[in-house]
Amino acid sequence: MSLDVANSIADIWFRLGFISAADLDDSGTWVTSTELYEWADEAAQKLAYATGAFITLDMSITVSSGTAAYTLPAANVFTLAAWLGSNPLRFTPVRELQALDATWPATSGASTRASLDAGSVGTITLYPNPTSGGTLNQLAEEYPSMIADGSSTVALPSVFQDYFSYAAMAGARLKESDARMEDMAQHFEERAALYLAIADYLYGIGA
Amino acid sequence: MLGVFSDWITVLRISLSTGAQVRMSTLAQLSAIDPAWPFNSGASARYVGLGADLIGLYGTSGTLTVVYARAPVALVDDTDVPEIPAEYHPLLVSYGIYRCRQGEGSSEFQKALSYFSDFLDGAQVYATYVRSRNRGTLYDHVPFELEAYDRSKLLGARPGLMPDRAQPKGDGTVPEK
Numbered sequence: 001m002s003l004d005v006a007n008s009i010a011d012i013w014f015r016l017g018f019i020s021a022a023d024l025d026d027s028g029t030w031v032t033s034t035e036l037y038e039w040a041d042e043a044a045q046k047l048a049y050a051t052g053a054f055i056t057l058d059m060s061i062t063v064s065s066g067t068a069a070y071t072l073p074a075a076n077v078f079t080l081a082a083w084l085g086s087n088p089l090r091f092t093p094v095r096e097l098q099a100l101d102a103t104w105p106a107t108s109g110a111s112t113r114a115s116l117d118a119g120s121v122g123t124i125t126l127y128p129n130p131t132s133g134g135t136l137n138q139l140a141e142e143y144p145s146m147i148a149d150g151s152s153t154v155a156l157p158s159v160f161q162d163y164f165s166y167a168a169m170a171g172a173r174l175k176e177s178d179a180r181m182e183d184m185a186q187h188f189e190e191r192a193a194l195y196l197a198i199a200d201y202l203y204g205i206g207a
Numbered sequence: 208m209l210g211v212f213s214d215w216i217t218v219l220r221i222s223l224s225t226g227a228q229v230r231m232s233t234l235a236q237l238s239a240i241d242p243a244w245p246f247n248s249g250a251s252a253r254y255v256g257l258g259a260d261l262i263g264l265y266g267t268s269g270t271l272t273v274v275y276a277r278a279p280v281a282l283v284d285d286t287d288v289p290e291i292p293a294e295y296h297p298l299l300v301s302y303g304i305y306r307c308r309q310g311e312g313s314s315e316f317q318k319a320l321s322y323f324s325d326f327l328d329g330a331q332v333y334a335t336y337v338r339s340r341n342r343g344t345l346y347d348h349v350p351f352e353l354e355a356y357d358r359s360k361l362l363g364a365r366p367g368l369m370p371d372r373a374q375p376k377g378d379g380t381v382p383e384k
Contacts, residue, residue, distance in 0.1 A: 015309040055258030088242035181312040
């Protein structure tokens with residue numbers, strides 16, 4: 001079962017000096033639950049970059065015959081491996097494609113290679129230009145869906161719940177307001193950093 | 208894996224129903240063995256951990272027995288008992304005090320950091336025991352090495368202040384001259 005950042009928000013209002021959850025949601029408070037969700041979302045993105053916690057099998061790209069370049073999903077951080085259908089694609093920098101085949105953009109056939117720098121940033125280019133379509137299967141690190149009120153589940157073990165609590169509290173205590181506490185924010189950031197180190201240890205390094 | 212085991216943290220060992228171990232591998236190793244490894248339908252022979260929620264299997268047939276590190280059962284009711292040994296239970300109280308005082312800030316919070324330090328010390332001791340046990344059992348993973356983590360920034364928010372539980376040094380007598 002994935003963790004729910006809503007549990008973190010419900011868990012931190014007293015540590016931010018509010019007397020109840022309803023008090024946090026009153027108008028005119030120095031921090032809002034929307035902002036807390038935003039800081040948690042930033043923390044999730046940081047986790048996606050800094051560790052390999054969010055690796056997924058992405059099958060969202062359908063390859064068409066005669067089209068070599070495809071836009072990667074917006075959430076893509078990095079791709080570890082790819083297959084066109086069940087045929088493996090070997091990642092190859094564009095300079096090696098050039099060395100391999102001077103007219104590589106015009107070469108057609110069954111795709112055997114993929115390049116992440118042959119096209120613009122955020123695209124994947126297949127070589128040779130495929131003569132048959134299929135699903136592009138990618139093992140890729142991807143951002144989790146945006147965390148907000150009502151869509152706050154993250155595919156992480158529940159033991160990482162406090163990572164989001166501390167990230168949200170760090171953001172709150174660094175916000176310019178009468179309740180700003182830089183020393184507390186520093187401590188909360190260090191607590192979040194400890195969770196990052198644990199995720200790095202358990203799930204591997206990121207980008 | 209979180210959809211299968213709701214309390215999942217990480218894999219420790221995978222074996223087939225016959226008892227044969229499914230060996231842990233890296234992605235590079237699997238790609239070297241068989242570039243089309245995800246599509247191999249033979250008996251599971253190797254696995255690779257991929258992130259917090261995904262396991263890749265080389266060979267997809269067979270029933271698997273999975274040993275994994277799990278999250279502790281949540282403490283909800285007054286009568287709930289922590290799953291860790293009783294000698295560590297007081298450290299949960301220490302952590303609770305530290306946590307309750309997080310709203311205060313500054314020098315008041317500094318006083319609570321010694322409780323957090325005690326908790327981390329206990330966690331480190333128990334993790335060392337679990338790590339030795341996991342190594343003895345030949346599990347594929349061992350706990351995070353807390354002792355290798357630089358705690359100075361965690362516990363030194365205001366280094367100039369005296370913690371409230373600092374003990375005086377010496378026996379209290381003045382040596383004769």
